[in-house]
Amino acid sequence: MDDGTRNALRGRRLLIVEDDYMVALELVRSLEEQGVEVLGPVGSVEDALALVEQEGARMDGAVLDINLRNKRVYPVAEALAARGVPFIFATGYDALVIPEAYAHVPRCEKPLDKALLARVLARVH
Amino acid sequence: MSNRSAFSTDPKPAREKELFEILVESSTDFAIFTVAPDGTATSWNISAERVFGYAEGEIVGSSADVIYTPEDRAAGVHEAERVEAGRTGRAEDERWHRRKDGTRFWASGVMMPLRSPGEGFVKIVRDRTEHHRAEEALREREERFRLLATSVPQLVFRTAPDGGRSWASPQWIDFTGLGPEESLGHGWLEAIHPDERMATLERWGEAVETGEYYLEHRVRRARDGEYRWHQTRARPVDPAQGAASEWVGTMTDIHELRGLQDRQEVLVAELQHRTRNLLAVVQSITSQTIRKAASLEEFQTEFEGRLRALGRVQGLLARLDHHGIDLHMLLEAELRAHGDGALESGKISVDGPPVALPAISAQALGLALHELATNAVKYGALGQGTGRLSVRWNIERGGAEPVVSLEWRESGVTLPGAGLPMRKGYGSELIERALPYQLRARTSLEFGPDGVRCAIAVPVGLNGAGPGHG
Structure with missing residues (x-):
């Protein structure tokens, strides 16, 4: 990871939505190493919506897992989009099953390449 | 002069008689003969001889009713025909006839009275056996088609190449609840899902070019109002005729398959x-x-x-x-x-x-x-x-x-x-x-x-x- 990317994420407030604790833990650790202020992690649509409601537009971005205990994360995506907060998907789902409305959203495949994820995050504003 | 006088005094009857005789003798397709009011043959042309097998010499003077089948004679068909011809001026029939050798053939005939009923009748008969057989065969084919079309689980239809239907099987009527009349022409489109009606109709344009209609679309089931996926196929009955041919098609319920x-x-x-x-x-x-x-x-x-x-x-x-x-x-x-x-x-x-x-x-x-x-x-x-x-x-x-x-x-x-x-x-x-x-x-x-x-x-x-x- 180059310094440009490292600095690009420094100080950003990013919401992490991921329902597997260990996977979330690794993601948080990796982002915190890059100076990210992590909001969450949260593992359910309800908790994520509550956090978005609370933080509002003070978030700089979000990393969203798509399937949260068999519920889809799209209501969270909608709430973020309504507030102008950019987000990316981190998911095991193929692009084919992602609804048309979110086809343009950057997607990182699981298992995650954390360096790639950081670069993708650095690009979205 | 006398000839000339005869010509000038009575030219028409003589000429008409001559023309009539030429016509009768040269008419090879039509058996033409005359009978007295009681059915006795009074003239018999060469075609009558060919069609019925009786020579002019052996039948003139005898009853011409031998050309009817014994059953028809027992039923009085021969007499009824003369009565009708006498009364209305024309009696037509289409029935089995009998040759001299006992074989039967299908023929259509018309009987008309000669100038006055007292003079008897002229009868013209045409052998229609081939035509009749073809019609019978067609009827049989139609029957077989209908039997097949009404016993398979698919919804069967007959259609013009523009999708205008001329017939729908009882299964279609049961499934869609649309009556036979309602389904005619483009009325059947009523049972197709509104989102797919356009495609369903447009596909006929392509079908005429490719020689096959194929589409998967939803058809409304009357029983519960559910739109169920069907696979519709149709092909021209006579591909040689190309686009002008009648088409026959089937609609197969593939709802479960699609679900799977x-x-x-x-x-x-x-x-x-x-x-x-x-x-x-x-x-x-x-x-x-x-x-x-x-x-x-x-x-x-x-x-x-x-x-x-x-x-x-x-x-x-x-x-x-x-x-x-x-x-x-x-x-x-x-x-x-x-x-x-x-x-x-x-x-x-x-x-x-x-x-x-x-x-x-x-x-x-x-x-x-x-x-x-x-x-x-x-x-x-x-x-x-x-x-x-x-x-x-x-x-x-x-x-x-x-x-x-x-x-x-x-x-x-x-x-x-x-x-x-x-x-x-x-x-x-x-x-x-x-x-x-x-x-x-x-x-x-x-x-x-x-x-x-x-x-x-x-x-x-x-x-x-x-x-x-x-």
Whole structure:
């Protein structure tokens, strides 16, 4: 990871939505190493919506897992989009099953390449 | 002069008679003969001889009624015909006739009175056997088609190449509730799903070019109003005629088949998702095992143990998909993998009602049980001669959803003291943090004076037993 990317994420407030604790833990650790202020992690649509409601537009971005205990994360995506907060998907789902409305959203495949994820995050504003 | 005079005084009758005779004699397709009012033949042309087999000489002067079949004669058909011809000026019939040799043939005939009824009648008969046979054959083919078209499960139709229908089978009428008249022309489109009517009609343009109509679209079932997927095919009856031909088509209900295809696509997508998530879990286990291992050897032992535990849960998941995993089976699989015969030794007691764990919960719980069992083998009840392990659970139904409350309790153990690896290890992180986070479980992990005590209360049911997570 180059310094440009490292600095690009420094100080950003990013919401992490991921329902597997260990996977979330690794993601948080990796982002915190890059100076990210992590909001969450949260593992359910309800908790994520509550956090978005609370933080509002003070978030700089979000990393969203798509399937949260068999519920889809799209209501969270909608709430973020309504507030102008950019987000990316981190998911095991193929692009084919992602609804048309979110086809343009950057997607990182699981298992995650954390360096790639950081670069993708650095690009979205 | 006399000739000329005869010509001028009575030219027309003589000429007409001559023309009539020429016509009658040269008419090879039509048997023409005259009969007296009682049916006696008075003239017989060459075609009549060919058609009926009687020579002019043998029939003139006898009854011409021999050309009717005995049945028709018994029924008085011959007389009725003369009566009608006399009364209305024309009697037509289409029936079987009889030749001199007794063979029968199909013929159409017309009988008209000569100038005055007293003079008798002229009858013109045309052999129509070939035509009749062709008509019969056509009728038979039609009948066979109808029989086939009305007995197959498909909805059958006949149509012009523009999709305008001329016939719909009773199955179509039953299925769609549209009457035969309503279905004619383009009326049948009423039963097609509104979203697909345009495509259904447009496809006929392509069909004329390719010589085949093919489309999958939804057809409304009258019984319950459900639009069901059908596969519609049609081909021209006579391809040689090309676009002008009549077309026959079938509509086959493929609703269930399409449902299965859709479900299969969903399953493939889920499998992809599940596999990738499993790899993500392996990835996180790898990172955390590395972080907590003091040596490569320790990493290898712990990592392989966790991979095997993950493998066991996957094995159970594959076997019991959609029904959930039985807690008893999950627990036994873990204890058997670690216990080295301990399950049968009397050191372990397991007791609880049947519980089907959702797949979501089974994986995390399986990994937690693995950590407990590994710890018990190394430092606890399964590694020490005096040790005992009791695992009990029950289902609490008081709340919004059922909760499985499990207690893992070791006794008769001398713990090694403050250096117990599990206290700060992957296992305690999993039990104390991961289970509450991802399963909304309430957990506690204590290292008591005579062994480990772990309580795990997991809500089950509301999340369903759906496959995978993450």
